[in-house]
Amino acid sequence: MTAELGHFSLILAFIVAIVQMILPMIGAQKGWTGWMDVAVPAAISQFVLTAVAFGALMYAFATSDFSLTLVAGNSHSAKPMLYKLTGTWGNHEGSMLLWVFILTLFGSMVAFFGQNLPPELKARVLSVQAAVAVAFFAFLLFTSNPFTRLAFPPFDGQGLNPLLQDPGLAFHPPFLYLGYVGLSMSFSFAVAALIEGRVDAAWARWVRPWTLAAWMFLTIGIALGSWWAYYELGWGGWWFWDPVENASFMPWLIAGALLHSAIVVEKRESLKTWTILLAILAFSFSLIGTFIVRSGVITSVHAFANDPERGVFILAILAVAIGGSLTLFAARANVMQSKGVFSLVSRESGLVLNNILLVVAAFVVFVGTVWPLVSELAFDRKLSVGAPFFDLAFTPFIVVIAMVAPIGAVLPWKRASLGKAMRPLWGLVAVSVAFGALVLVLQTGTRMMAPIGLTLAVWLILGALADVALRVRLGKIAFGESMRRLKNLPRSDFGKMLAHAGLGITIFGVAAITAWETEDIRVAKVGDSFEVSGPVTTYQIRFDDVRNIRGANYTATQGVFTVLVNGREISTLRPEKRLYAVSGMPTTEAAMDIGVTRDVYLVIGDAQENGGWAVRSYVKPFVNWIWFGATIMALGSLLSLTDRRYRVAAGAKRRQEPQGVAAE
Amino acid sequence: MKRLLVILLLLATPIWAVQPDEILPDPALEARARVISKGLRCLVCRNENIDDSNAGLARDLRLLVRERIMAGDDNEQVVTYVVDRYGEYVLLQPKTTGTNLLLWAAGPVMLLIGGGIGFGVIRRRRTNPAVALNEAEAARLKELIES
Numbered sequence: 137m138t139a140e141l142g143h144f145s146l147i148l149a150f151i152v153a154i155v156q157m158i159l160p161m162i163g164a165q166k167g168w169t170g171w172m173d174v175a176v177p178a179a180i181s182q183f184v185l186t187a188v189a190f191g192a193l194m195y196a197f198a199t200s201d202f203s204l205t206l207v208a209g210n211s212h213s214a215k216p217m218l219y220k221l222t223g224t225w226g227n228h229e230g231s232m233l234l235w236v237f238i239l240t241l242f243g244s245m246v247a248f249f250g251q252n253l254p255p256e257l258k259a260r261v262l263s264v265q266a267a268v269a270v271a272f273f274a275f276l277l278f279t280s281n282p283f284t285r286l287a288f289p290p291f292d293g294q295g296l297n298p299l300l301q302d303p304g305l306a307f308h309p310p311f312l313y314l315g316y317v318g319l320s321m322s323f324s325f326a327v328a329a330l331i332e333g334r335v336d337a338a339w340a341r342w343v344r345p346w347t348l349a350a351w352m353f354l355t356i357g358i359a360l361g362s363w364w365a366y367y368e369l370g371w372g373g374w375w376f377w378d379p380v381e382n383a384s385f386m387p388w389l390i391a392g393a394l395l396h397s398a399i400v401v402e403k404r405e406s407l408k409t410w411t412i413l414l415a416i417l418a419f420s421f422s423l424i425g426t427f428i429v430r431s432g433v434i435t436s437v438h439a440f441a442n443d444p445e446r447g448v449f450i451l452a453i454l455a456v457a458i459g460g461s462l463t464l465f466a467a468r469a470n471v472m473q474s475k476g477v478f479s480l481v482s483r484e485s486g487l488v489l490n491n492i493l494l495v496v497a498a499f500v501v502f503v504g505t506v507w508p509l510v511s512e513l514a515f516d517r518k519l520s521v522g523a524p525f526f527d528l529a530f531t532p533f534i535v536v537i538a539m540v541a542p543i544g545a546v547l548p549w550k551r552a553s554l555g556k557a558m559r560p561l562w563g564l565v566a567v568s569v570a571f572g573a574l575v576l577v578l579q580t581g582t583r584m585m586a587p588i589g590l591t592l593a594v595w596l597i598l599g600a601l602a603d604v605a606l607r608v609r610l611g612k613i614a615f616g617e618s619m620r621r622l623k624n625l626p627r628s629d630f631g632k633m634l635a636h637a638g639l640g641i642t643i644f645g646v647a648a649i650t651a652w653e654t655e656d657i658r659v660a661k662v663g664d665s666f667e668v669s670g671p672v673t674t675y676q677i678r679f680d681d682v683r684n685i686r687g688a689n690y691t692a693t694q695g696v697f698t699v700l701v702n703g704r705e706i707s708t709l710r711p712e713k714r715l716y717a718v719s720g721m722p723t724t725e726a727a728m729d730i731g732v733t734r735d736v737y738l739v740i741g742d743a744q745e746n747g748g749w750a751v752r753s754y755v756k757p758f759v760n761w762i763w764f765g766a767t768i769m770a771l772g773s774l775l776s777l778t779d780r781r782y783r784v785a786a787g788a789k790r791r792q793e794p795q796g797v798a799a800e
Numbered sequence: 801m802k803r804l805l806v807i808l809l810l811l812a813t814p815i816w817a818v819q820p821d822e823i824l825p826d827p828a829l830e831a832r833a834r835v836i837s838k839g840l841r842c843l844v845c846r847n848e849n850i851d852d853s854n855a856g857l858a859r860d861l862r863l864l865v866r867e868r869i870m871a872g873d874d875n876e877q878v879v880t881y882v883v884d885r886y887g888e889y890v891l892l893q894p895k896t897t898g899t900n901l902l903l904w905a906a907g908p909v910m911l912l913i914g915g916g917i918g919f920g921v922i923r924r925r926r927t928n929p930a931v932a933l934n935e936a937e938a939a940r941l942k943e944l945i946e947s
Contacts, residue, residue, distance in 0.1 A: 371817055371852055378847050406925060478925055485922050492914040500907040507894070507903045515899045520841045522849065522892025529907050659820045741819070750820050 139204055142192025143283035146233075149185035149240070150273035152178050156266035160259035164331075172259035176247040179262050182269065183244035190237045193282050194224045203289035206230065206282050212295040212718050214689040222306035223296045228430065228446075229282035231309055235426070236272045238310075238317040242346075243269065246321070253342065260328035261321075268320055271453045279446045295718030298690070304364030312357030312384055316422040318350025319391055323419035323461070326412045330464050333471040335412065340402035343415065345782045347398060350418075351391040352773035358384050359766035370724035372737050372754055374649075374762060377526040382505045383425030389498035390418040393491040395773075400487050404549060406476035407488070409469045414491070416465060420458045421498065427454055433509065479551045486544030490537065497533035504529065538592040538643060541636055542599020546606055564602055568595035579652070579671070589647020596640030600633045631776030638768030645761030652757045661748040670734055670755030676700040677738070677753055680708075690716045692725070695740040695749065699729055711740040735759050817852055819859070824866055833866050836878055840865070841892050849892055 156178035163171025193206075197220050202208040210227040211220055225234040243265040250258045276282070299305070325343045329335045361381070366374040375381065394414040400407040427433070431447030478484040504521045511517045542564070547557050572591030579586055605611075607629060608621040652671045660666060665678045681696040692712040699707050709727035716723070729736040734757045741750030818837075824830040834851060840861060842853035850858040850865075861882065868878040882890055894900045 370854075373852060376847065407921075410921070474925070476925070478922070480922055480926070484925070488918045488922060492911070492918045496907060496911045496914050499910050503903060503906040511899060511903075517888065517899060519888045519894050519900070520847065520890070520892055521894055521903070522841060522847050524839055524893035525903075528893070529904070533907075657818055657820055657823060744820070752817070 138192045138195050139201065139283045139285065142189040142196075143281070145185045145188040145192070146273065146277065146283070149182050149189065149236075150270065150277060152182045152185065153266045153269040153273055156182060157263055157270050161263040164256045164259040164263070167256075169255070172255055175259045175262035175266075176250075178266070179240070179243040179247035182266070183240040186233075186237045186240040190224075190233055193230060193233060194221060197221060197224045197230075200293065202291070202293050203285055204282075205284045205286050208286060208290050208293050210296055211293040212689065213292055214718070215296060215301070216688050218303075219296060219301045219306065223300075225309050226296050226300045226306075229276070229280045231313075232272065232276050232280050232430070233282050234310065235313050235317060236269060236276060238313050239265070239269050239272065239320060242317060242321050246324075257325075257328055257332060257339075260331055261324045264324040264327045265320065268324070268457065271457070275446075275449050275453065279449050295689075295716070298714070298716040298719055298721050298723050299368060301716075302364060302368055304360055304368070308357055308360040308364060310357075311353050311360060315350045315352075315354030315357050315391075316384075316387060316425060318346060318353055319387060319415075319419045319422045321346035321350070322391075322394060322415040326415035327461055327464060329412060329472075330461075330468045333468060335401065335408040335472050337402050337405055340398050340411070341781065343411075344395060344398040344402060345777055347391055347395045347415075347418070348773045348777050351388065351395055352770045352777070354384065354388045354391060355766050355770045355773070358388060359763045359770075362766075363763050366759070367726055367728065368723070370726060370739050371752065372653075372726070372735075372756055372759070374759070377504075377523045379505050380429050382501050383428045386498045386501050386505075387418055387421040387425060389494050389501070390414060390421050393494035393498075394418050396487050396490050396494075400476070400484055404476035404478070404484060406474045406478065406484060408472040408474050409465075410488075410491070412469070412472070413465060414495070416458075416461045417495070420454075420461075421502075423450075423454050423457055424502075426450060428505070476550075478549070481547070481552045481554050483544065483547045483549045483552065486540070486547050489540060490544060493533050493537050493540075497530060497537075500529050500533070501526065534643070535588070535592065538596050538639070541639070542595060542603070545599065545603045545632065545636060560606060561599065561602065564595060564598040567598060568592070583651055586647050586651035589643055589651070593640045593644035593647065596643065597637045600637035600640065603636070604629060604633050626779055626781070628776040628779040628781075631772045631774075631779070634772030634775060635769050636772075638765045638770075638772055640765070641761050641768055642765030645758045645763075645765060648758035648761070649756055653754060655752065655754045657750070657752050659744050659746075659748040660751045664748075666753075668736075668753045668755055670736075671757055673701055673734075673755075675736055675753075675755065676703070679749075679751065682740075682749065685712075687714070689718065690714045693740065693743075695738075695751070697727070697738055697751075699736055699738075707736075709736070709738045711738045713740055713742075730760065732760070733758060817854060818862065822859070822862055822866065824869070829866075829869050832875060833862070833869055836865050836869075836875055837862055839879070839892050840882060841890050843886060843890065847892075 156175055159171045160175035160178075163169070163174070195201075196204050196207050197211055198217070200207065200211060200213045200220065202211075206227060206229050210230075211223050215223070223230075225231045243262060246253075246258065246261055246265070250261075253261075322343050325339065325346070329339055358381075361384070362374045365376070366372050394411065394417075397407050397411045397414055401411045427447070427450045431450055433447055476484070504525055507521050508519060511519055542561065543554075543557065546561065547554075568591045571594045572587040575590050576584075576587040604622070604625070607625060608618040610618045654668065654670055656666070656668045658666060660679045662679055662682055665676055668675050668677060676699070678698040678700065679695065680698055683694050683696070685692050685694050692714040694710050694712045697709045697711070698705055699709060707729040709729060711727040712725040714723045714725055715721075724739055727738045734755055737754040737756055739752040741752065743749055818834075824833060837851035838849050840850045842848045842850045842855050842858040842861070844855050844857050845853050848858075850861045864882065865878055868881050873881065879891070888895065894903060896904050
């Protein structure tokens, strides 16, 4: 019954979305207030209806209602409750429902917080938002209905892929989707602005927080996915340049460019057309990502050909959304008038450079991701594009971005002098390079990866701190005065500092682990001791015991190891090899001694014929800095989001503060 | 038949990445094997190299690589040997020949185009075309001044 209720709600939401797509747009064109006013209640009811549908599906998963095809195929009664619930989006239909649910959530937020938006703009934005929703409601209802019933329900379900039964991956999709779908807001605002032919600072003040929020969620989502891969896949890889990863990375890069260029529109009323184009591109890459993940086209052309219905449907959505918005852009872009003037050396130019680098980097990832497909279809040449290509073709962009970011960050708006801007930074350049040189001398071998990476990381982190120090004129004026200025600095300045420093921290981690990771693979018997040397410390590992244990829905072989440094015990690690009863699929559960400067990472493999077990041990220097940096970047965006100008923008109408005291 | 073989290989008990019994006694040769393995694709996996892969087929390839190294091949010869048998598909770093030049050139060319456009935009932004009034505005301004 609840399933039918959910199904019915979904159909109603679809109809509401159609109404919301058509009436407010016509109303805005004709200036009919009544028609425009439909948008707000429609957006809110669309959200409530979709929430009911999503809740119904979650309820079906929670109660293991195996009369639903989806639940029977993807759940099992013996699963822990947490994974029954998160299993709602651990499959195609459910994850698409989550996608639309989040889309309607964002729509309702515009309806809710948008009291101070010009009514025409609000009507158009909500109409475009509804148009996207209509496409995805149709996709769900016609090709991927999550509420299909089975005539003969099975006694139990087929289980969820054991790899997905993990907290890291359980919450990876919701964050990723909050990011993907959050970019639909910038898209809707961009299309509405094109129709209206007007972009101003107020528009940017609306677009930027949505982009920031989307970027923050994408950052968290990507970091969660990478962290999950690190501890779950059994050898500690944290990034694979897999098409599905790239699908989330491309919108992240473009959104990163967009939130920078939106600053220029907001503060200087310049780069308007470019910002609109970026907003369209960012959401286009979200859609392309959805297409790549949901159609399976990149994994295998044949999988796509065997079940083309869904793939073709998303492809059609892609064509209409991207093609339509770009056509609109081509027709209307010249209407936008930029006001701000700036010279070749200026903050604006720095941000243009940032944008070019980020967008071209995203383009490189895009070409690399689709090249196997293009090459096979167009040139009949079957090939792979893997990590070595991306390492070579993508890394240079990050290197240049890291080099110029701290300089761009301190350049004044409008007209600047590079020499003057660099004067306080030369010291930091020297410190960073000295640090890199020290690393080069201390490390064994002459690989340049670590020295270059660490130089850039230190430069980014110091540069971020220096930016704030310069803002408060630290050392130039009295210390107390500097502190007073620090207190009054807008939160977005601290957000910028954290985001830039976070990037530095991530680069530090990436460079360190790529250059200095050590591993040891051996057969060990219970009672054996062996050594694994990290870059600095040597760890003794003692193999104490092997036992069989039972979990909720799996059995496992668990090794017990003690890690010692100079004879002193530092931790006991229990890596497992699990076998999930329902799927018969084995997984590894690595055990880690987590630290700031390194992880000791242990995996137990198969029993060997001549006794003993295959044991793999790794020392992973600074690996946690990768995700720590991502967390700092996300925190930075959160801080920027709470900046006064956005709080004021969002709540301006409700507060109705007295507009100052009249002069007497 | 070939498909059956692949399925059988996948069904066999998974073997976790590089196994202790695969490792060559000579650390220098083993290090070479690891470098080569990182560039070869596990044919039944999704974009994973044979060094990290758990699939049986990856293990066979790892053993093949080590066999060739022991037979005295240099790195390039080993890779050529594998490519001759499994095709270009096995290379994770695509060759820089023929149509692949498009792939490798994509980034640099786009950067040049992007840089060119960016430079053009910035140059135009140095003066402000938007400030210039159109005819109607000019007329209105004149009217305002004269009235």
